Amino acid sequence: MAFNPKQEYQVIEDLLTIKDFSDYSEEYVTRPPYQRKNVWSTRKKQNLLDSLFRRFYVPKIIIREVRLTEDRTIKEIIDGQQRIITAQEFVQDKLRLPKSLQNLHKDLPGKIYSDLSADMRRFVDKELKYKADVVKGIEDPRNPLHQRIATEIFWRLQQGESLNSMEIAHARLNSLTRNFIVKYSDDISFDFEKYIPVDDNPHKHPLFRIIDRTNDRMQHLALMARFILLEKAGGPIELKNADVESLIESYTSDDGIGNETFEKDPIARKVLANLNVLHDVFKDDLMIKNGDAIRELRQEYIIISIYLLLRHLKQYYVIEEDQRKLFLEFFLRFHDRWQNPDDEDRDVLSFSEHRQQDKKNVEARHIIIRQLFFQFLKDQGKDLILKDEKRSFNEAERIAIYRRDKGICQMCIREGKNEKESVVSWAEYEADHVVAHAKGGVTEISNGQVLCGHHNKRKGIS
């Protein structure tokens, strides 16, 4: 008996001309869903062209065969994304040959592919090749085990580059929280049906378009993950990298690949609702109108703190147009103070000292910013309206409202139906707030009315 552990996949060597990647570009997925954003500078691409023309050593490309249907496969690039993009750009005349090739032949430097003489183009077409290792046997894009092995190969090849925690989490394709985070905050998205990357993510929440943080190392994704952690805890909590990782890990599921169901989770809905309000607060900013990101939304720990403040206010107070303006004014003033703190400004200095993402620091910042907000209100002579804590009518109130309105839907009657047509049965009847609860409407008989199911739903939408 020989010691011979079973292999999880097979590897076959191949040799591909660099022109292949351009001629059949639709057969290559250069950015699989677990891949992180990685863009080479023009100089780095030209260095590679230099090596290719000199026929120097170039590392192997690692390709995975992915089966889309019985008779169709696509080639996923596990490693070599930038080498392939360089090849494609050169053959498509988007990249010039470097000056460094002068000593190989004087006609090469500065040339694009179609400027080359026929014999040189033949050299490119026939002689410039990449060696490739093609991985077979893990070809099902919906199989979490296959995807995990592909991801594992990718990680091991990235060893020298040290992935950050969000880059690792990003590759956890069968995590429902990961999918939600990527869908709403990443720059690109991935179409699992067609198995292709979508360059500009149409689902990205508008708030992430105006935040002034680069997403190169997935900072948007980490921020979104932290919003989920806050919402899940209902307030300040540990937001360290390990907590982000375990949030992703604890939501993995066998049918998680391409699964978007987490967005129906109450936690996800609350996050999106808060992001909507935050976006609303900033959307009229002059910088956005000029197409820029907002200068004040640059530091993650500040964004976390205003998210928490807004979340708190929304929970207890009526936050409408006027209050949003106040909130913005407060934040801009706070930001000024934070940027140029006075030696005496204990509150702001303490806020800055607590920039860490553990619970103690998050909480300390939250208390400070909350206190400063209410101080600001007081200075402005403004007050917030408390939401009525009681959200729904009790049985006695429901009966009283029904009797008073004679069981008639108040909207139906206003729309011109007669009394008989407008009567709602007790079973169908819904007690509605005339002034919505979210707008400070109280839960009292005087603010209640009978609505039919149809009108109650319509009111909920508007």
Ligand SMILES: [Zn+2]
């Ligand atoms: Zn009605």
